[in-house]
Amino acid sequence: MSQNSGKKKNIETLPPKENFSEWYHEVIHRAEIMDVRYPIKGLYVWFPFGFKIRQLVYGKLRELLDKEHDEVYFPALIPETELGKEGKHIKGFEDEVYWVTHGGLDELDVKLALRPTSETAMYPMFKLWIRSHTDMPLRVYQIVNTFRYETKHTRPLIRLREITSFKEAHTAHRNFEEAEEQVKDAVKLYKEFYDFLAIPYMVIRRPEWDKFPGAVYTIAFDTIMPDGRTLQIGTVHHLGNNFAKTFDIKYETPDGDHEYVHQTCYGISERCVAALISVHGDDNGLILPFEVSPVQFVIIPVLYKGKEEEVMEVAEKVFNKLKGLGYRTVLDSGDERPGAKYYKWELKGATIRIEIGPKEVEKGEIVVSFRDERKKFSMSMDELTDEKIKAWAKEIKSRIRARAFAGMKEKVRYFDNLDELRGWIRTGVAIVHFCMSEECAEVIEKDVSAGILGKFEEAGEWCDKDITGKCIVCGREGYLSAISRSY
Amino acid sequence: MSQNSGKKKNIETLPPKENFSEWYHEVIHRAEIMDVRYPIKGLYVWFPFGFKIRQLVYGKLRELLDKEHDEVYFPALIPETELGKEGKHIKGFEDEVYWVTHGGLDELDVKLALRPTSETAMYPMFKLWIRSHTDMPLRVYQIVNTFRYETKHTRPLIRLREITSFKEAHTAHRNFEEAEEQVKDAVKLYKEFYDFLAIPYMVIRRPEWDKFPGAVYTIAFDTIMPDGRTLQIGTVHHLGNNFAKTFDIKYETPDGDHEYVHQTCYGISERCVAALISVHGDDNGLILPFEVSPVQFVIIPVLYKGKEEEVMEVAEKVFNKLKGLGYRTVLDSGDERPGAKYYKWELKGATIRIEIGPKEVEKGEIVVSFRDERKKFSMSMDELTDEKIKAWAKEIKSRIRARAFAGMKEKVRYFDNLDELRGWIRTGVAIVHFCMSEECAEVIEKDVSAGILGKFEEAGEWCDKDITGKCIVCGREGYLSAISRSY
Structure with a gap:
């Protein structure tokens, strides 16, 4: 597909970021994160470019989880009879569950809920999986679509009727204290994840009336959006033995007694991508940490008549070198003016831009600029080493984290x-x-x-x-x- | 989670594979591919071990597709008004669509279908994405859950109410011929995929009455299961401009005319995993190609009193070496007898088994056996090089492919x-x-x-x-x- 589906609009400038709501709406579409024109309210399409960001961000999340969790997949459909078992839980969700009532032309005997979250899909199985104290800790996670019938104003990546990328982890332990240790580990893991994305957060224990339905307590990660509103970007719940009692999940102790397990669950949705875009972006579009940028390098050859060939030759050499080192690199040799290219790649948050013109070819140099700084400098082509690039990536991360933190601290x-x-x-x-x-x-x-x-x-x-x-x-x-x- | 959820059963032997239906049902559960005990018919849970196989298999599929396709994500909910637009298409699916009719306690104005496949979710957007001949070829794919209200006998990975892992690719082209070239490319890609899995297939053009609803023609991949029945494991459809006319997807030619696009779509579901298990497995459980085996090496220390320490030391050395080379390796130092361990890891298709006892330690040797052959040989520990392992992987692939082909040819x-x-x-x-x-x-x-x-x-x-x-x-x-x- 054309990476230019929004191209008619690309030549207009973005609204300034201080008009955050308008900026967000436009940048989501113009940078080709999501297409907001799907014919149902609250459902959106991931463009190829947006999906690449998603994959890079969730790749990190998987990497962190895989150290101590197993990935699984549970069904998206939950029978009404299971969903309704835990009284507080169903109360918390009953207004926003989508119900499947018909298969083909038949009415179903038991209505099926589209999972709003998967406790009630998983825990009847946990009852079968857990027998003995040696089966614990049990730690699984899945990355799935979940559904909420939102009646409030919907917004891509933030408030959705289909959450396309809900990472939910679920664990079981021998007692309250071991589950509490898991809560701490989960908080630590989420910190590592958001530090990686250079997104500042507050770690806040929710009040009683705002905890997860069925939990003993809930700890949330909140970040601050450019308009000063907070966005909840992750939650960690201690479930105690509430669900264990409902779903009769017991284990045999070394002494032969049978005890209820204690559980935790913790989730992150595509709001992590919303935060990434909103916290770091500027008036010109996306700014992304090097590690999760779909375009880490964009090479723009500056072509003058009669010099095209030698410039392209060098540009390709640099391109091949960067690709060879494993970096996501684009060589933009299209017909547009360099200015239009700069604009386009700034919008998409290409992290490092390299310009090469006849002057650079002559001197064996390249002109480099970082998306977050937007100032240019020249350097010898030979100095573009893997070591140097890794150092740049660190510097970029620390600059954008400092900028994000300073901006947030003011709020x-x-x-x-x-x-x-x-x-x-x-x-x-x-x-x-x-x-x-x-x-x-x-x-x-x-x-x-x-x-x-x-x-x-x-x-x-x-x-x-x-x-x-x-x-x-x-x-x-x-x-x-x-x-x-x-x- | 315990890798032993089925452990009570592990000590019983599997039914012989010639009782295929029974064998399949048992191996799926005992090798911990899927848990069949979810409380709705036709919905199953991916165990951690099964999910690893899924990730390895779909990782290859992604690798092949990513060369020329962009990954995207479209919503799971399709309004009735869109699903019903293409007459033949809806006729083909109307008996098996799940309908969402309620959100919370509200009845929805427009019923929503759970996608049975995504033509009608994607093509209204293709209409917006495609403007000019330069926008083509458009090639996207997604790996998603899709839903069918199956009234026939359901079976894990084969006939499901939630297909958890449907890879569907959708393309658009300037004319019929270019779409036909894409059909050929897709067939080639699927061949490469199934060759990689060592699964033999027949490439068969479906008769008119059995083609995809809305297609001009359908080419299918069928493999033969051990009971002689065929399993459709992939389909490639030439859609002509049928959907383009329905969804008004046109492009501007270089001459300024407006023409309908021609489209293709092609899909593979988790039936590829069903085939992998069924075609290669034997009376003792799974046999997997080295590349998609969650356990490529299992090291079993044979411990005798007084020699435990030196054996474990060497076993750990071999383990670290294999892990260091990037191989998925398990060192099984549990309390079970070696025989019980052999049984367990054969069931799960661990590809290469390494035994190390006091005799081996003394001689600097290891005892190796391949899951597909089940005969042992000794070799010097130093000969266990990356080069040797890569050669083994190839030999294993060619052996299991030859065996699968011979078995199928007889049928x-x-x-x-x-x-x-x-x-x-x-x-x-x-x-x-x-x-x-x-x-x-x-x-x-x-x-x-x-x-x-x-x-x-x-x-x-x-x-x-x-x-x-x-x-x-x-x-x-x-x-x-x-x-x-x-x-």
Whole structure:
């Protein structure tokens, strides 16, 4: 397919990123991440280019998980009888489940839910898989499509009716404490994943009323979008033995007793790609860490009449060298003017651009520029070594992480009174001391039109206040917590 | 998870492979390919071990496709209005489509089909993607779950209600001939894929009444299962401009005219894994080509009292060497007797077994046996080089391919009269000359309870008769064709 499906629009400039909602909508389409024109609300098509980003990002996630998890696949259809077994769980999902009621022209005897998440598909099988204490820890994951009948405003990669790329891990353990260790390991794994993507995050324990339906507690990763709203980009749940009791998942202890297992589950969806695009991009389009950029190098030959051949020859030599080293490289020898090419590849976040013209050929040089910096420098062609490239990749990562963190830090502020907070909350995240009561949360909700994200697991990077202090609403003992408008 | 979920059964022997149906059912579960105990008929769970095979097999398929195709993802839900647009297509699928009618407690305005295949999800978008002759060839593929409301007897990997791993490629071209070239390329690609898996196949053009709903013609890959029934393991369809007319997919020619595109599509499902298991396996379990075996090497230390340490030390050295070379290797140092270990790893098709006991340690040797041969030989540990291993992999492939082909060849016979054919057809495939008329097909169906698979595209390997000859039923001009009972 043409990589130019949006080409009529490519010559127009993007809206500035400060108009974030409009920028996001346009960049998703013009950089060919997703096609938003599918004829059902809330369903989108991954373009080839977007799908490559997806594969690179999820490749890393798989690599991290594969160390201690086994990949599996459970069915997408869950019988109503299983989905309904855990009372709190079904209550949490009943408004947003898609129901399959007919096969061909027949009405089904038992309605089938399109999985909104897979606890109730997996745990009846876990009951069969787990016999003895030696079967644990059991750690599996799958990357699958899940479905939510969203009635709110939908948005590509962020709020979807088909989540195409839900990575859900599920584990079982001998007791509460071992499951808690797993929660910590999962948090660590997610940190490593988001550090790899250079995406800053807050690790926040959700309040009781906002935890996963059926969980003992939920720890979430939230990042801050350019418009100051928070985006939940990962969750880790301690399920205790709640589901084990419902699905009768027991194991035999070394003493011959039979005990319920304790479980955890944790998920990341394509919101990780939404965050990647939103946090790093600029007015000119995508900026991507070198490791997950579908185009790590773009080579643009600058052709003058009579010099075409020698320039192309050198450009191809550089192209072959980079390909040979295993880098994703494009040699753009098309007819467009160099300026149009720069524009196009900046939009798609090509990480490193190399220009080669007659002057460079003569001197044995290349002109290099990094997408995140947009300033050019010349260097000898011979200096373009694998070692140098690896060093560049690190520098790029650390620059874009620093930039992302600085931008986000500006959107986080501590408050100890509601009046000031009220003026701030449309700008970013408010950190406060909060008692975690539902009454005080309602006050916040009504008074400042924002929600309690929860209390910080670690606030260090974001705030230097004491972890405990007086609740901003009622003055009782409270914890360092975050308040935000969220996606 | 325990790799031993079926362990209670592991000590029993498998049914002999000549009782194929029973063997298949047992090996799928005991070798931990799929768990068949999911609470809905026709839906199965991929165990970790089975999923590894899937990933290795589909990894090869991706590698082959990525040379000329872009991977994409289209939604799983298709509005009834789109699915119904192409008259023949919907007729072919209407009895087996799952319908989503409710979201939460709301009835949906437009019913949504769970994709049985994705023509009608993709082609409305192709209309938007294709503008000019320069946009072609357009070649995309996706690997997705698709759904069929099967009323026939279901069977893991073979006949499913959720096909978990449907690889579907879709292409668009400027004219009929260019689409036909793509059909040939797709056939070539599928040959390469099945040759890689050492699975013999027949390439057969389906009769008119059995082609893909909406296609101009269909070419299928069929393999022969151990019970003599054929299994369709891939199809390639020339769609002409049938769908282009329905979905109004036109392009601008260099002269400024607007023409309909011509399309192809081609698919492979997890039946490729079913064939892999069925064609190569034996009474002891799986036999897999080295390249797609989750356990390429299993090292079994033979421990005698007082010699444990030195044996384990050497076993670990060999393990580290093989891992270092990038091979999927297991060192089975568990408590079971060596015999139980041999049994377990034969069941799972571990390709090469290495035994190391005190005698071997003393001599600097290892005992090697190949899963497909089951005879042992000793060799010096130092001879276990990457070069040697690569040569072994080739030899294994060629041995199992030869064995599979010989076994299949025995199940294929040419007939020129129906009486003899009638006695044969429960044993295997009958090759005949056939006129391709529906009346004669009905005669075959009624008389011998078997179906016309279609006419050979290439019969060479399977039959040395002339490609044309007199129809076995009516005596008119016919083509070399295959008759079989099929899955």
